[in-house]
Amino acid sequence: MKVKICCRWQVFGLKCTERVCYNKFVCKNTRFVRLRTAAVLERDEIMYDAIIIGAGVIGCAVAQQLAKYSGKIAVIDRMEDVADGASKANSGIVHAGFDAHPGTEKARLNVKGSKMYGKLAKELGVPYGQPGALVLGFSEEDRPTIEKLLAQAVANDVEGCRIIEREEILKMEPNTNPEVVCALYAPTSGLVSPYEMTCALADSAAENGAEFILDNPVLEVKPTMDGNWLVITERDEYKTRAVVNCAGMGSGVIHNMISTRKVKMIARRGEYYLLDHMAEIPFTMTMFQCPTKMGKGVLVSPTTHGNTLLGPTADDIDNGYDVATTRKALDTVLEKVKLTWKNVNLRPVITTFSGIRAHEENGDFIIGEVEGAPAGAFEAVGVESPGLSAAPAIGQELGDQVAAFLKAELKTDWVKPTPVPKSFRNMTDEERQAAYEKDPEYGVLVCRCEQVTEAEIRAAIRRPVGARSIDAVKRRTRAGMGRCQGGFCSPRVLEILCEELGVSPLEITKCGGASKLLVGTLTQIAKEARPDEN
Amino acid sequence: MKTENMINVDILIVGAGPAGLAAAISAKENGIDNMIVLEREDNAGGILRQCIHNGFGLHRFKEELTGPEYAQRDIDKAKEMGIDVRTGVTVLNVTEDKVVTAISREWGLQVFKAKAVVLAMGCRERPRGALAIPGTRCAGIYSAGTAQKFVNLEGFMPGRKCVILGSGDIGLIMARRMTLQGAKVLACVELMPYSSGQNRNIVQCLQDYNIPLYLSHTVVDIQGKERVTGVTVAKVDENRKPIPGSEIQFDCDTLLLSVGLLPENELTIGAGVEMSNVTSGAIVDDCLQTSIPGIFACGNVLHVHDLVDHVSNESFKAGKAAADFVKGIVHTGREVPVKDGAGVRGCVPQTIKLEKGAEHAPVSVMFRSDRVYQNHFIVVKADGKAIFAQKKMICTPGEMADISLKAEALAACEDAAEIVVSIEAEKPAM
Numbered sequence: 017m018k019v020k021i022c023c024r025w026q027v028f029g030l031k032c033t034e035r036v037c038y039n040k041f042v043c044k045n046t047r048f049v050r051l052r053t054a055a056v057l058e059r060d061e062i063m064y065d066a067i068i069i070g071a072g073v074i075g076c077a078v079a080q081q082l083a084k085y086s087g088k089i090a091v092i093d094r095m096e097d098v099a100d101g102a103s104k105a106n107s108g109i110v111h112a113g114f115d116a117h118p119g120t121e122k123a124r125l126n127v128k129g130s131k132m133y134g135k136l137a138k139e140l141g142v143p144y145g146q147p148g149a150l151v152l153g154f155s156e157e158d159r160p161t162i163e164k165l166l167a168q169a170v171a172n173d174v175e176g177c178r179i180i181e182r183e184e185i186l187k188m189e190p191n192t193n194p195e196v197v198c199a200l201y202a203p204t205s206g207l208v209s210p211y212e213m214t215c216a217l218a219d220s221a222a223e224n225g226a227e228f229i230l231d232n233p234v235l236e237v238k239p240t241m242d243g244n245w246l247v248i249t250e251r252d253e254y255k256t257r258a259v260v261n262c263a264g265m266g267s268g269v270i271h272n273m274i275s276t277r278k279v280k281m282i283a284r285r286g287e288y289y290l291l292d293h294m295a296e297i298p299f300t301m302t303m304f305q306c307p308t309k310m311g312k313g314v315l316v317s318p319t320t321h322g323n324t325l326l327g328p329t330a331d332d333i334d335n336g337y338d339v340a341t342t343r344k345a346l347d348t349v350l351e352k353v354k355l356t357w358k359n360v361n362l363r364p365v366i367t368t369f370s371g372i373r374a375h376e377e378n379g380d381f382i383i384g385e386v387e388g389a390p391a392g393a394f395e396a397v398g399v400e401s402p403g404l405s406a407a408p409a410i411g412q413e414l415g416d417q418v419a420a421f422l423k424a425e426l427k428t429d430w431v432k433p434t435p436v437p438k439s440f441r442n443m444t445d446e447e448r449q450a451a452y453e454k455d456p457e458y459g460v461l462v463c464r465c466e467q468v469t470e471a472e473i474r475a476a477i478r479r480p481v482g483a484r485s486i487d488a489v490k491r492r493t494r495a496g497m498g499r500c501q502g503g504f505c506s507p508r509v510l511e512i513l514c515e516e517l518g519v520s521p522l523e524i525t526k527c528g529g530a531s532k533l534l535v536g537t538l539t540q541i542a543k544e545a546r547p548d549e550n
Numbered sequence: 551m552k553t554e555n556m557i558n559v560d561i562l563i564v565g566a567g568p569a570g571l572a573a574a575i576s577a578k579e580n581g582i583d584n585m586i587v588l589e590r591e592d593n594a595g596g597i598l599r600q601c602i603h604n605g606f607g608l609h610r611f612k613e614e615l616t617g618p619e620y621a622q623r624d625i626d627k628a629k630e631m632g633i634d635v636r637t638g639v640t641v642l643n644v645t646e647d648k649v650v651t652a653i654s655r656e657w658g659l660q661v662f663k664a665k666a667v668v669l670a671m672g673c674r675e676r677p678r679g680a681l682a683i684p685g686t687r688c689a690g691i692y693s694a695g696t697a698q699k700f701v702n703l704e705g706f707m708p709g710r711k712c713v714i715l716g717s718g719d720i721g722l723i724m725a726r727r728m729t730l731q732g733a734k735v736l737a738c739v740e741l742m743p744y745s746s747g748q749n750r751n752i753v754q755c756l757q758d759y760n761i762p763l764y765l766s767h768t769v770v771d772i773q774g775k776e777r778v779t780g781v782t783v784a785k786v787d788e789n790r791k792p793i794p795g796s797e798i799q800f801d802c803d804t805l806l807l808s809v810g811l812l813p814e815n816e817l818t819i820g821a822g823v824e825m826s827n828v829t830s831g832a833i834v835d836d837c838l839q840t841s842i843p844g845i846f847a848c849g850n851v852l853h854v855h856d857l858v859d860h861v862s863n864e865s866f867k868a869g870k871a872a873a874d875f876v877k878g879i880v881h882t883g884r885e886v887p888v889k890d891g892a893g894v895r896g897c898v899p900q901t902i903k904l905e906k907g908a909e910h911a912p913v914s915v916m917f918r919s920d921r922v923y924q925n926h927f928i929v930v931k932a933d934g935k936a937i938f939a940q941k942k943m944i945c946t947p948g949e950m951a952d953i954s955l956k957a958e959a960l961a962a963c964e965d966a967a968e969i970v971v972s973i974e975a976e977k978p979a980m
Contacts, residue, residue: 289682294816340686343770343792367679369687445651445659452658459655461590461640464814499812501677503693507700521706526689531776533689534706535803538731541707545732 064088064256065422067247069234069270071095072103073214073404074396075262077411078418079221080433082260085415085424089226090256091218092249094233094266096528097488098481099214101264103404104491105339105371106286107328108319109302110206111402112149114169114177121381123172125406125413132408133206140216141435142209143320149205149302150185152356153198158306165200176203191298193358205302209320210404211491212436215481217411220433222480229254231528234263237273239390258418261386261395265336265374271397276388279397280377283336286328287345287370292499293322295364303356314352321494326353326360328371339370366499373400383410384417394418437475439494441467462512463505465498473509477516484517486510487527506533555661560584560876562650562664564641564817567596569849570670571624572862574633576869577668582876586662587633588652590640594628595621596672597695598858600702603723605750609859620858644669644821646842666844666872669818669832670865673850675720676810683715685772685781694720694808701727709804713781714738715769717745717752719856721808726755728806735761736800739783741768741790744922746810746948748856768792769805778803811854821845829853829896836899836913837871837881838864846872853898853916856950860916881905886963888915891931891972893945895920902955904964911957919945919973928953929974932963936978945973 065087068075076098079091095101110130116123137144153162162179169177180201185192188201222228229249236248237259245259261270268281297318305313317325329345346368353360376382376398386393394417396410403410440448440458451458457471476483476492483489486496489509496502496509510524510533525531535541560582563570566589574587593599598606601617608614611623628635639654650662675693690709692700697708698720710733714721717740725735738756743766745752756763764783770792771782785796813831824833824841831852832840838848848868849861874881883905888897897917915930923945930938930953937959945951953971963969 290679294819340771340773341682341684343684346682346684362682365680365682366677368682368684448653449659452653456655456658459653459658460638461653464590464640465816467642499677500674500693501679503675503677503696506696507704521704525776527776529776531689534700534708535710536707538701538705538707541710542732544710545734 062255063244064090064254065424066258066260066418067092067245067254067256068260068262069093069237069247070262070264070267071098071214071218071228071230072101072262072264073099073210073217073407074264074399074410075260076214076217076221077407078260078262078396078414079226080217081411081415082418083221083224083226084426084430085419085422086427087419087422087424090229090254091221091226092229092232092234092247092254094231096231096484096525097491098218098228098230099211099491100527102371102373103214104211105288105369106210106401106404107288107315107317107325108207108210109149109315109317109405110144110146110208111405112169112177112202112205113172113174113402113405114165114200114202116168116172116402118168118171121383122402122406123168125381125383125409126402127172127174129402129406129409130204130206132412133208133405136408137208137213139435140213140220140433141437142213142216144206144208145320146204146206147301147318148201148203149304150180150189151200151202151304151306152185152192152196153306154193154195154355155197158308159198161306161308162198162200169200169202174202174204177201189299189301189303191357192303193354193356207302207318207320208404213407215479215492216433216436218481219479223431223434224427228481234266234270237261237270239274243391245392258392258394258421260414260418261393261397262399264399265372267374267395267397267399268376271386271395274389274393275386279382281336281398282375282377283333284373284375284400285331285333285338285345285370286373287341287349288325288327288368289346289349289362289365290367290369291324291326292364292366294499295324295361297322297324298357299324305352305356313355314349316353316356323366326350330373333372336372336374339372341368341370345370367501374398375400381406381410383414392421394421440469440472441494462508463493463495463498465500466494468493468495468505470512473512474516477513484513485525485527485531486513486533489513556649557586557660557662558584559586559662559664561666561668561872562648562662563587563668563670564644564650565589565596565670565672565849565851566594566635566637567670567672567849568598568621568624568858568861569672569851569865570596570668571621571628571635572865573668573670573846573848573869573872574635575624575627575631576866577873578631578633580870580873582873585633587628587635588639588641589635589637592638594625594635594637600695600699601723602702603727606858609857610862617858624862641817644817644845646822648844665876666846668868668872669840669845669847669851670849671814671817671851673811673813673854675807676812678807681809683769683772686774688772688774688776688778690774690778690804691772692804692806694718694724694806697806698724698727701731707731707733709733709802711736711802712804712806713769713783713800713802714806714808716740716808716810717747717763718808718810719747719751721806722747722751722755724806724808725761726759729759729761733804735759736802737762737764737783739764739767739769741786742766744946744948748949770797772805778805781805811850813851813854815851818847818851823847826896826900828890829898831898833900834898835885835901835903837874837903838868838899839871839875844875853896856948860950860952886966886969888969888971890917891929891970893919893921893923893926893973894971895947897971902960902969904960911960912954913960914952914954915971916950916952917971918947918950920947922946923973926973926975927977929972929978930955930959931970931972931978932966933968935962936980937962939977939980941977
C-alpha cells in the first residue's frame with residue numbers, strides 16, 4: 017500500500033525530521049511519489065474505530081454520543097478550534113420546528129432536537145433559554161402563510177403554537193412595528209449559545225477519550241483494500257474502521273470523494289449586526305418576519321447573553337469559506353429590520369459578522385450511512401438551519417448508528433459531562449466571594465466589558481479541548497465580546513495564553529494559522545527597516 | 551454581601567488615572583483623610599502610562615513632560631500626602647446610596663460605604679465593530695490605543711505596513727510611533743473634511759514624516775483571510791457615503807483605528823445617574839456633581855478631553871466639591887440649565903447653581919463645535935440676552951473650547967430660566 021510521506025524526504029534525506037515533513041507549507045504542493053518508511057509504518061498501525069471530520073456542533077455532538085461507546089475515536093478539523101465555522105456564526109436559535117416541511121429530515125430532527133435541548137444544555141452548563149418566537153405578518157396577504165406555518169407546526173408535532181392578532185402582539189412586544197397584523201406565536205422557540213454548546217460537547221467527548229486533531233485540513237478520504245478507510249490530512253494520515261463526514265460546508269466535497277451519488281452544495285452567506293447588552297433589549301422573543309415573495313425576511317432576536325442580533329441576509333457565494341461582510345448586505349439587514357423594529361437603534365452596535373450555511377441543492381439534511389459508498393461511511397450533509405436545533409438529535413442518531421456498525425458496547429466508565437461553571441458575570445456577590453475563596457484569580461478582572469476574570473481565562477485554556485488563540489478564549493469566556501471588542505483585554509489574554517502554553521507572544525494567533533497578532537519585537541522590526549544601523 | 555465587613559470611607563474615588571489622582575489630591579488638600587482610590591490596573595497613572603511621547607503638562611506645569619512623567623508627579627504627590635491608592639482592584643458596582651462593591655486578588659469581594667464617590671474611570675476606544683466596516687475579521691485590526699500598549703508597554707510590533715483610519719490624537723501619535731519603530735505608515739484616512747486631532751499632532755506626526763492624510767475618505771473594505779492583506783479606501787460625499795469609483799487600494803498588514811473615544815460609564819449608569827446623550831457622560835452641575843447628590847464625575851468619563859491638563863484641572867474641582875460635600879458645605883443655589891445652542895455640542899456642566907453673590911465664580915463651561923468655524927464668536931445668552939461673547943480665530947471639533955463665566959456674567963443670569971451657548975458670526979449687542 018502506498019502511504020503519503022512528505023515529498024521532500026528524498027531531497028533532504030535524514031535531515032528532514034518528521035516535524036518538518038509534516039509542515040503544511042512544505043507538504044501542501046506535493047506531487048511526488050510517496051514512499052513507505054519504517055517510522056511511518058509504525059505510526060500507521062494505529063487504527064481508529066471512527067474518525068469524525070468536522071468539529072462543528074454536529075461533529076462534536078456525534079463525538080459526544082459516540083464517546084459513550086467503547087472504541088478509539090478522533091475528530092479532525094481544518095481550523096485550530098472547534099466551532100470555528102458555521103457553528104460560531106449563526107442566529108443561535110433553537111427553532112420550535114414549524115418552519116420545516118412535514119415529512120422531511122429537517123422537520124423530524126428539528127423537533128426531536130429542540131425537545132432535547134433543555135436537559136442537554138443543563139448537563140453541559142451551556143446558556144440556553146426558551147423565550148418563544150413570533151412570525152410577524154404585516155398585511156392580510158401574509159395571513160395564509162402564517163396559517164400554513166401553524167398547520168406545519170401541528171403536523172410536525174410542535175407544541176403550543178397559535179395565531180395571535182395585533183393587539184396581543186403589541187402587548188407582548190411593545191417595540192413591534194404597529195403596522196403588524198397577525199403573527200404565529202411559538203412558545204417553545206429557544207436560544208442557545210452555539211459556540212459554547214459546541215465547546216462543551218467537545219469537552220465531554222474528549223473527557224471520554226475522543227482525540228481532537230485540529231488545524232489539520234482533510235485532503236482526501238478513501239476506502240482501503242482491507243475494508244477500512246484512510247483519511248489523508250495536510251499533516252498526517254489516519255486509518256479508521258468508520259468515517260463520519262460532518263464537515264459542514266466541506267461535507268459535499270468529502271461526500272463526492274467517496275460516493276457514486278453526487279451532491280451539490282451551495283454556500284449561502286448570512287450577515288448580522290450584534291448590539292451590546294448594555295442597551296435596552298427591544299424584544300424579549302425571537303421576532304421572525306413572515307416569508308413573502310420578496311424573500312425570507314430577517315430576524316431580531318435576543319441572544320442568551322442579552323445582546324440583540326439583527327439579520328441574517330441570504331446570499332449565495334462562490335467561496336464557501338468567505339466570511340467577509342459587505343456594505344450591501346449589512347444595509348439590506350438594516351432596511352429589512354425596520355419592518356419589525358421601526359425605530360431600530362444602531363448606536364449600540366458592537367460588531368458585524370457573517371456565517372455560511374451549507375445548503376444542499378435538494379434542500380433537506382442528508383443523514384446516515386453514505387449511499388453509494390462502501391460500508392463504514394456515515395454523514396451529515398447539507399446541515400443548514402435548523403441544524404443547530406437538530407444537533408442533539410443528529411448527534412444521538414448518527415452516533416448510535418456508527419456504534420451499531422462498529423458493534424461497540426456502551427462504556428461502563430463513561431464520565432458524565434462536567435457542566436461549564438457559571439460565569440463570574442452571572443454570579444451573585446456570595447457566589448463571587450465563594451469562587452474567589454477557591455481561586456484568588458477570580459479577584460482579577462481581565463475583560464471589563466463582559467466581566468471575565470483571570471481564573472476563567474486560565475480555565476478555558478485548561479479545558480479538555482482548550483483554547484489556543486484569542487478567539488478561542490473569547491468563545492469560551494466572552495472576553496473580548498463586549499463594547500470594546502478586546503481593545504483592553506486582548507493584550508492581557510495574550511499574556512495569559514503565553515503563560516499557560518509556554519510560548520512567546522509572537523506565536524499567539526487571533527484564530528490559528530497565520531493570524532498572528534504581533535509581527536516582531538521592537539528591535540527586530542527596527543533592524544529590518546534599517547539593516548545598516550546598529 | 552456581608553455588611554459587617556463593610557469599610558466606611560469619606561470619599562471613594564474610582565480610577566487612579568490623572569482624573570482620579572487629581573481629585574484625590576484636591577480632596578486631601580481640602581481636609582479629607584479617610585479616603586481610598588481604587589484602580590483596576592496593576593499600576594496607577596491610567597492611559598498616560600503608555601503615552602510615552604511628550605507634550606503633556608504645558609498648561610499645568612509650564613513644561614513639556616511625557617505621559618508617564620506627568621502621571622508620576624501625581625502618583626508621587628499622592629504618596630507623599632499619604633493617600634491610599636489601591637491597584638488591582640476592580641469596582642463592580644456603585645449604588646445610589648454610595649455603597650461600592652469591588653473585587654481584587656488581595657481582598658476578594660470588598661464592600662465600601664462612602665459619603666461621597668468620585669467617578670474617574672476614563673474612556674475607551676470605539677472598536678471596528680461599532681463602525682460596521684465591511685470586510686473580513688482577520689488579525690491585524692487594532693484600535694490605536696491597543697497598538698500603543700503593545701508597542702510602548704510590551705515591546706512588540708503589531709504590524710509592518712499600516713493604514714490608520716481616523717485622525718484622532720492617538721491615531722496621529724501612533725502614525726509617528728510606528729514609523730519611528732520601522733513600520734511603514736501608508737496613509738491616515740479621515741471620514742470628516744477636517745481632522746479630529748490637534749493641529750500640532752497633524753504637523754508633528756504626519757507632515758513631518760510625509761504620511762498622507764486623506765480627508766473625507768473612509769475604509770470601505772478590509773481584505774485578508776488570516777491576517778490583513780489590504781484595505782480599500784474611498785472618498786465620501788457630503789453625507790459621508792462612499793463615492794463609487796473613488797476607491798484606492800492599500801496593501802498593508804495592519805489597520806489601526808482611531809475613530810473616537812467613549813466615556814466608560816457602566817458604573818455610572820448602574821448607579822442610576824442621569825446621563826447625557828451628547829457627551830455619553832453624566833449630567834453634572836458646575837461642582838461636577840451628578841444627579842445623585844454626593845456622586846461626582848470628572849475627566850474622560852465625564853466627557854472626552856484633548857489635554858490631560860484640563861482633565862487634572864476639572865478633577866481638582868471635583869475633588870474639592872466632594873470634600874465640601876463630606877464637610878456639609880452644600881451649594882444651595884437655584885439650578886439653571888446650560889444648553890447647546892447653534893454650532894455647540896456637549897456643554898459641561900449642564901447646569902449651573904446660581905448662588906447669591908456667585909461665590910464659586912468663575913464657572914468654566916467646556917464644549918465642542920459641531921464643525922470648523924473661523925473668526926466666529928462664542929456667545930452665552932441668558933434667556934436670549936447676551937451675557938458673554940468671545941471672539942475665536944478658529945473653533946474646531948478636534949479642540950475642546952473652554953469659556954470662563956465670571957461673577958459679573960453669572961450675576962446677569964440670576965433670574966434666567968436657561969443659559970444657551972452658541973457660536974455666532976456676529977458679535978451680539980451686550
